[in-house]
Amino acid sequence: MSAIDLCLTTSFAAPKSGANFVVFCDPKNAVPGFASKGYLEECCRYAKKHRVYLVPWMFTVGPQLCLCLIDPEGQVIGASRAASLSMENAGQYQCYSDIRVAQTPFGQVYLSVDVDVYSPQIGRLAALKGAQLVVASQYLDPFTYSDDAVTQGAWNLAQSNDLWVVSATNMGGAVICPWDDRMASDGYVIRPNDFYPIGCHIDLEKFWQLHQRENILQGLNRGVLKKYKEFLMR
């Protein structure tokens, strides 16, 4: 498994030198449907030009709010559609339930679309499907924004599922690791900020070798879940 040299930056800004994984954070809401095709084509050219894996900003295709992962050849190798919607988006888009994890040389990556990051079920589903890294792109209301929105979403997702999470919002980027006091005492490897480009070196394999502890999912008491599944699935 290769290490990630992550770069969070605004759409089409040149990545940090040496970056192999770029995530776009745009100050606007999702790319509208009429502009999505052109935006994605440009993203594919960007990935190929800079030889990077790229997660563009959220975009719209018909009633779908989407994210995708593009490889250094400019090919889309993974995509996610919103499985839950904010109240503002509820009339505009539809929900989909196909939670997929993309295989990359860095490990298995799940793309979390907008408010999916707040859903504990969706995060758990991705973790149980083998995700090791989550890229969570989200549009947050700038007038009510506080860093706590990232704690409620991306941070919670990371700690509840032992996942690394790259949070990309219109208000800035952050990198969160599963809690371990040797790496980051509060889980934030990089706290939310918008001083782009934001760089971070992530080596998932080394992290888990260094921090030998049981994965949180191994402690899940499945016997109890089974016994009370009618309450769990209610």
Add this chain to the structure above:
Amino acid sequence: MKTKIPLSLSVTRHLAQAVLSPQRAREEVLSLAPGEARGRFALEGILNVACLQLKAGQFHRFGDWLQHMAALMGEALKKESLLVCLPKYAFLELVRCLPSGGEGLFYALRSPEAYRQLLEGLGDYLCQLACEVFDALAQRYGVYLAAGVIPTRVGDSWRHRMYLFGGEGEPYTQDELSPGAFARQAGITPGEELAVKQTASGTFLLLGEEDLGYYEYLKIGAAMGADVVVTPSWENPDVMAAVDLPRLRAQEENLFVVRTAAVCDGLNPVVSGAYGPVALSRMRDGIIRETARGEEERVLTARLDLDRLHGLVDLEVAQRSPELEAQLRELYFPEGE
């Protein structure tokens, strides 16, 4: 497999039983003055809770500890608290008060092996002693007392069992469902049941601190009707992790989570608090009340508005997806059972 009990522990047990028998301890608790006020004066739809953020290891004599507890209970009752919550290993304060070896045994928490030895040597006695003492305290002050974890033998194994005293009849208990690494290394086995306690003043669920890592337990509890989750904790290893998980779980499941920590060696700042849905918190951050991050002993009280909690609309229910649930079911129970 049983660990051989060291001679010193065996001697201590006999000494302890001779000097501080559970029955005598109970009588001593019941002889306490009831204080200015007694509990059970709850307003309808309101639950006042108190977190006794105790400083560990202050007392070496049971009588001194008891007087101190009486003072703290009095403080909680002044705020009309009906539910009083103790930190996770509150029972260890009783160990420290034992006639010999108490102080040494207190350090059982420093290694799983020492903790296991403590349980094998004194566990049954301590369980009986702690149950008598905390039950009597709840009775004396007319409150529900969430007494933290009291290790309890179940067959050949030990469970970290949380107790809520003060109800009618037997106490409500709940075993930790996902004990942490320390407990598992000490031979604590996970619980097999999850139940809530319905009372006239709310429906309670006891969950271990590590259990809060799993939203599933709170979801099951909420579906069973729980509106207040009580989580006993010890010293926080990390403030952020300790503070935020209870707060975030409260928001996810639309219920209150009450967490009580203990002040130990003063190395880590500790936080106790009551958390709830964002809409019910003054600053819209999910914090109903919280202690400052410090190393002080204190009684934190909070007013939980159950009526307003029941009036909240659960938006998640409106967005339920049977397809997502089917996928989850498949992964939770891979053999298709």
